[in-house]
Amino acid sequence: MKIWVDADACPAPIKEILFRAAQRTKLTLTLIANHAMRIPPSRNISLQVVPSGFDKADEEIVRLAQPNDLVITSDIPLASDVIDKGALALSPRGELMTRENIRSRLNMRDFLDTMRASGIQTGGPAALSQSERQAFANQLDRLIQQSLR
Template sequence: MQILVDADACPVKDIIMSQARDNDLTVLLVSSISHFSTKELPEGVERIWVDKGSDLADFEIMKLAYPNDIVVTQDYGLASMLLPKRCRILHHSGYEYTEQSIQRLVDSRHLSAQLRRQTRSSRVKSEDPFKHEPQTPFDELLERVIQEQLKKLKEIE
């Protein structure tokens, strides 16, 4: 089990690295080369650079993710592709992506697009698709998911 991070705009990388270290897990930070940094990373954290371009980090994460991995992303398109791989996918705001929340996101996006076409306005505010999902501070959510995944892996062994 590892933690993969869609790292370009992830505001909780320090929390992820700290909790991964505490639980002896590897972290892979996947970033566009346009966000290149020479900042040293802690032991157990690896940075993977991808070329500039739409969705290249997503494709790399898809390639690297395995069942039981934890992925942190804001991209629900990526989350929807990872769910069938049996990964646990978290949003930095404290939500876990599920089949139901992905469906709500897609439905909300579709309804907003319809309203924009009907009103010919680009300023249509959509309903918060996560309003029915339990929200937890990210550090608590990540720790709970790590412990659940570690317990699950021990039961498999």
Template sequence: MSVIWVDADACPRAMRDIIIRGAERSGITATFVANHALPLPRLALIRMITVPGGADAADQLIIERAEAGDLAITSDLPMALELIEKDVEVLTARGESLTSDNIRARLNIRDFMETMRGSGEMTGGPSRQNAQDVREFANAFDRALTRRR
């Protein structure tokens, strides 16, 4: 049985709510991993794992425990690469599917932008999440759950 792994440190509340409803509807366990406790409902299919603080502790736990066929929600590209290599399906909080076909290009862009910022170039960060992002995530997440039925 698949598991939904959520990199919950940076997962917006709207996405958490969608994931919880989807887990209930599909009967698939959703495991939220963060370095602090989150207010989650006490339901049999919803789990919270709190990891000690530290760089990438939540990411490492998910990478270690995720298995082929699981679904992971994260926008952390290096983490996504490791999960994809384990045949874990990866969605971002904006509903983008990260795959073996697009992850390396995304990492190259990320590294380029980091280099630009390191040289003093102001590149800005991602835009704030909006209602369209929430809809796109909900639709992509629903399709991912449907594939698991």
């Protein structure tokens, strides 16, 4: 299993959890972003900077992800694309996106986009809570352990 991170939108506390997990397990962790960012020095942690532009990082993650890899993203269309390739998708809030639940998430996203386009203020996501950080860490550990078996 390799871990791919949609790094531009990934919260810093989640990146820290990922860095510690990658160093502990020696799994390959690659952050994909439109701009440079700090990562710890490690043989198995890398940053790949892609050109700026709409969905350039997402396109690169979809290109690179393989079956049973893990993609960290809150981008629902990206999650759908990597699930279609056989990869796993985990949100920074610890929600595992699957073939069974991704369609309903896409439908809700599209509904909210339609509402915003018509002028209705839907607000953004709430700040990442401590319980969501813990949920992410727990789900990440479960997925890593399953992959190592």
